[in-house]
Amino acid sequence: MSDLKHETVEIIIYILALIILGIWLKDLFAVSWQFRLFYLPFNVISDIIAMGAGIYFGILVATILKDAFKRIQAVLLCMVSIYVATYYIHHIYNNILLFIVFFGGALYYADKQEVPSCRYNIRRKSIKDRPLAIVTFLASFFLLISLLNYLIGYYYNFHTFPNSTMNYVLFAGVFIAIFLKFMNYEFNQIQIFIVGPPHIGKTVFMVALCNTANGDPNIALRNVRNSMTKEWPERTREAYDLEFNFRRGRLFTKCIKISTYDYPGAYLFEDIKDSFKWLDEKKKELNPYDFHDLISKINLSKELPTKISRIDDTIKIIRTIAESKKLIFLISATSILRQDMQMVEGGYPSGEFKNYINIYEIIASVTDKPVMIVVTKVDREYAYELNSLSYIDDVAKWILADIKESENIFFLKNTRLVRRDKSFTKDESSLIFPCWVEGDEIKPKLNEKGEFVMIGYDEFLKRL
Ligand SMILES: Nc1nc2c(ncn2[C@@H]2O[C@H](COP(=O)(O)OP(=O)(O)OP(=O)(O)O)[C@@H](O)[C@H]2O)c(=O)[nH]1
Ligand SMILES: [Mg+2]
Incomplete structure (x- = not known):
């Protein structure tokens, strides 16, 4: 429920x-x-x-x-x-x-x-x-x-x-x-963890979520958000907490805090990958009841292998994942739709995409958390369609159908671990596709506060 x-x-x-x-x-x-x-x-x-x-x-x-x-x-x-x-x-x-x-x-x-x-x-x-x-x-x-x-x-x-x-x-x-x-x-906190390689849109995602929810951000998120009225954010150079509070529900209002630990995407292929491979071994050895149980059995600061260079950040990431309600798996529309770039013969993904799926599989199998798939940068693939912004809902439905038919999504759906997220296999609204409508590239549509219009985030917040 x-x-x-x-x-x-x-x-x-x-x-x-x-x-x-x-x-x-x-x-x-x-x-x-x-x-x-x-x-x-x-x-x-x-x-x-x-x-x-x-x-x-x-x-x-x-x-x-x-x-x-x-x-x-x-x-x-x-x-x-x-x-x-x-x-x-x-x-x-x-x-x-x-x-x-x-x-x-x-x-x-x-x-x-x-x-x-x-x-x-x-x-x-x-x-x-x-x-x-x-x-x-x-x-x-x-x-x-x-x-x-x-x-x-x-x-x-x-x-x-x-x-x-x-x-x-x-x-x-x-x-x-x-x-x-x-x-x-009542004051609820919802922790999420965004799994994504460099430049996929992790930081943009949090800003867009905060704007959509009309949230009150912490200083770090406020800084990125302010910088985004003119240009895209700089790449994330060090990990920090991004959080915002917002009010949910019109009649029975509650205050909710959404928080995540944002990191430079490169960590995913380095420290996060290494630590989860190591945790996977520990899992086999210690037979924990769940992920919390696993990390409580380990003294992370002493036992994490030395090749993991950013010990403090890595520990914080592991803890954030343990506390998270859901893992948010970001994937760009381009990597889904440009199959020629991503797939080798036999329909199995290659290159960076394959690498990413592998890491994702390790994290998801060690933690056993529900996963939500979010498709980013939809506007890049659908600039033309999105230009008819007056029919944004129709365009959104159409894109959704298109993405869901793509072979890479088919592959993803059949990935052992993604299947565990039941909402993903349910049709229609099971894919969320945030989109950022950029400058003059396609007609920007601003809301009453002068922020760019993004689609899909409302739905995301409801399902969180
Ligand atoms: N067109 C378009 N571009 C996007 C969108 N989201 C992100 N981008 C582009 O992708 C870039 C990277 O977005 P970020 O949110 O900084 O990505 P990140 O995953 O946080 O990247 P790192 O911090 O380097 O790991 C942005 O500077 C934009 O150029 C989107 O919805 N549409
Ligand atoms: Mg970032």
């Missing part, structure tokens, strides 16, 4: 739970306060309830107004809470001034707090410092007091506990758990 589907299921469960709890809570409150165990005067109880309700709804309303990440959740909770609060409406009504003052105060307080954001490098406040923590505390406290009042009052009057005690305790637990979940600001 993709992350997005997973989130949808989670949200549906969440909504159902809130509805059931709302109904049940109203029942509990109805029976609970038949017992006046705490012997508080009626008007004091009214005061406390009006104040609590004021603070509670004030913060919820501020959340709805300000917090894009929790807006829909707050609306739902507000609806359930209003339903439950109708049971207490007379307390609020009798103390409407008190309610208004506390509502206004809480709204003002919560409005002054920093807006949660998806910006890169923002110091995140701990969850318990957020106004929503007060909502959670109030609701949980009120629930526990009501439950306690009911159980003790019942016992006091009938010298036994009610039959439904266990259910009530269980439900209270579930309720508090849901509230904690509600409060939690």
Whole structure:
């Protein structure tokens, strides 16, 4: 299940739970306060309830107004809470001034707090410092007091506990758990690793992804991106982290960080190849459960063979691959379509392409990670078609079909390891083909921010 589907299921469960709890809570409150165990005067109880309700709804309303990440959740909770609060409406009504003052105060307080954001490098406040923590505390406290009042009052009057005690305790637990979940600001990190030889478009790929997602990049990525308004990036000279944060989902928004460790493509044919050949041997020797298990059994900084020159980078690359959700295998449209350049008799690829496939096979077999194939530089092969940019979607479909019929892709599909990526064998959208429409070579199409238009990246982000 993709992350997005997973989130949808989670949200549906969440909504159902809130509805059931709302109904049940109203029942509990109805029976609970038949017992006046705490012997508080009626008007004091009214005061406390009006104040609590004021603070509670004030913060919820501020959340709805300000917090894009929790807006829909707050609306739902507000609806359930209003339903439950109708049971207490007379307390609020009798103390409407008190309610208004506390509502206004809480709204003002919560409005002054920093807006949660998806910006890169923002110091995140701990969850318990957020106004929503007060909502959670109030609701949980009120629930526990009501439950306690009911159980003790019942016992006091009938010298036994009610039959439904266990259910009530269980439900209270579930309720508090849901509230904690509600409060939690989710922030996911998706690590990817881009496998690609020099000049294939690894760095361009990350920039384009960031632009498409409207992401907030780290400094390294920002620098490359800024340089790209005029020209292509320089070749990558040393390895560094490229990361960006972006918001995913319109209703139930989440903040996601995409990160990769970008390296000069030459590493692929040197250190990465050597270290994975070595890891392959280790795998046979140590029989690990998975890749994480394998690298935890090895002291990389001591044991990596000495012929690997950039030990620190290599270790970081191995770790990045271990943490990655997917390996992104870049391949250029040219090497797919110009079969005469790449294939020898018998339909087996030759030269650089063959070399690349070999390395890719080693990495994929040692790590057992899902693989996504991305075809780059599509515009070079399809400059003419892409010139009719008004029909970009049609052109995209057409190119996709063309690429999928090519012999090299046929070869790739039948490669033992690529077949493992199920999405690849499913048709239609299984190939992603980012494309960069360059300067005057073909008509550049700019988006509203003045960035070049690229195709395929939206689809890629959805499937990540
Ligand atoms: N026409 C076209 N050219 C592209 C595209 N992507 C990359 N290029 C070209 O390929 C060159 C290399 O792209 P990079 O992203 O720097 O490649 P890389 O894989 O990071 O290369 P190294 O850092 O040297 O390993 C760019 O300078 C562009 O000239 C594309 O989608 N279309
Ligand atoms: Mg690069």
